[in-house]
Amino acid sequence: MSLQVALLLLLRCLASAWAQYELCKSLVSTDEGSVWEHYACQPKPAAMKDYMRIKVDPPGITCGNPPERFCTLENPYLCSDECDASNPDLAHPPQLMQDRERNGLITYWQTVTWRRHPEPLLANITLSWNKTLELTDDLHITFEYGRPTIMVLDKSMDHGRTWQPYQYYADDCLDNFNMQPKRVRDLSPTNITRVICTEQYSRWVGSKNEKNVKFEVRARFAVFAGARLQQMDNLYTRMESMKGLRDFFTFTNLRLRLLRPALGGTYVQRDNLLKYFYAISNIDVPARCKCNLHASQCLLVDGNLQCQCEHNTTGQDCQRCKKGFKAKSWKAGSFLPTPNGTPNTCAIAGSPSGSIVEDETVSGIRDENPHGRLDHAEPDTQGQRRTPGAPREERTLPMM
């Protein structure tokens, strides 16, 4: 095999590992003419920080009203910095956690200092999308001036009505949460969805050395898909068979509960409380819209993310059949069989078999009636049932 061919094969392998389930349908030529084949599909991952709404609690937690001075842990006696909400150059409002920083200028949200010590300095950051999403890579939170020594990441799957802990972070897990410290790499395929407490991101290493706190998604995927995520088929197969695996990565809201700021040492210096506070410059949420494998696009419609549903489904998450297509009860698409999955298309009312095209095309078994797939070729609203000679569906750019 020539090097060129080997390289091409490698590229194709990589491309197929990453570009799976991107297409909801394509026009294929068969003996009976051109027909649409439908597949399980999902939108591409996107930078969801661009779409999140941020709310910080309690009221008055953001610094600068009234203006106040603060010090730093590295140099606690140089307290020349000031936070002033009324001066744009000195203000640190919440939106600076999601802005696009330019020219290397770091912008950040900052809280009041711990001047009320020993009362705990508590701050909640609630991130909402008004849309069900699925994490596709690590969540990153960047702290300026040191990472919290105690923090909890919560998630909600029902738009903030109920919450559950997602991960605990502490410099001492046993002491603060009565949990044994763990790392994601300590987890096995059977307990990968366990909620852990980690000390990895809370210990003092200098505020400039390590600013990131992560919620690891990639390492969890890697347990099934291999270190370089090359066997994504294995992950998708597990998503179908392992109870709770998909839900583990699913959320509508996230919440950071900051419970104790960086101390820069082992104890709190009561004579200089102006050096204790939280400051976050960025929150990265790489995720995709959850569309139940019925859409390859997710767009902002009237300010909300909305799946562009295929397979005769509708709803924000394509969670029900379209009117007139309820002959078969709604079902999410399936990743199986790989590589194209099963679309579980909603069937048109009055369809004799209650099933159409997709079931046969995906499994590779032809309909016994050669015209069967066209018998129910009632055009749906997008006329996507049969368009002989039409070009292969063009994919538009994902939202990014």
Ligand SMILES: [Ca+2]
């Ligand atoms: Ca920023």
